[in-house]
Amino acid sequence: MLICNQEFDASRSSGTVYWEGAVRAVTGRQTVGRGYLELTGYGGRLALGQ
Numbered sequence: 613m614l615i616c617n618q619e620f621d622a623s624r625s626s627g628t629v630y631w632e633g634a635v636r637a638v639t640g641r642q643t644v645g646r647g648y649l650e651l652t653g654y655g656g657r658l659a660l661g662q
Contacts, residue, residue: 618631618632618633619631620632628652629652630650630651630652631649631650631651632648632649632650632651633648633649634646634647634648635647635648635649
């Protein structure tokens with residue numbers, strides 16, 4: 613089962629926003645691949661070491 617909206621906003625605790633979950637590659641209407649993807653660093657700048 614694929615679940616929509618798998619973004620996790622932890623900007624108040626760890627300062628990061630990430631997305632993870634199941635993905636599928638599609639060409640036209642045909643699914644040609646399935647996998648797992650995790651994206652980090654796209655939600656803005658991450659301030660480290662204040």
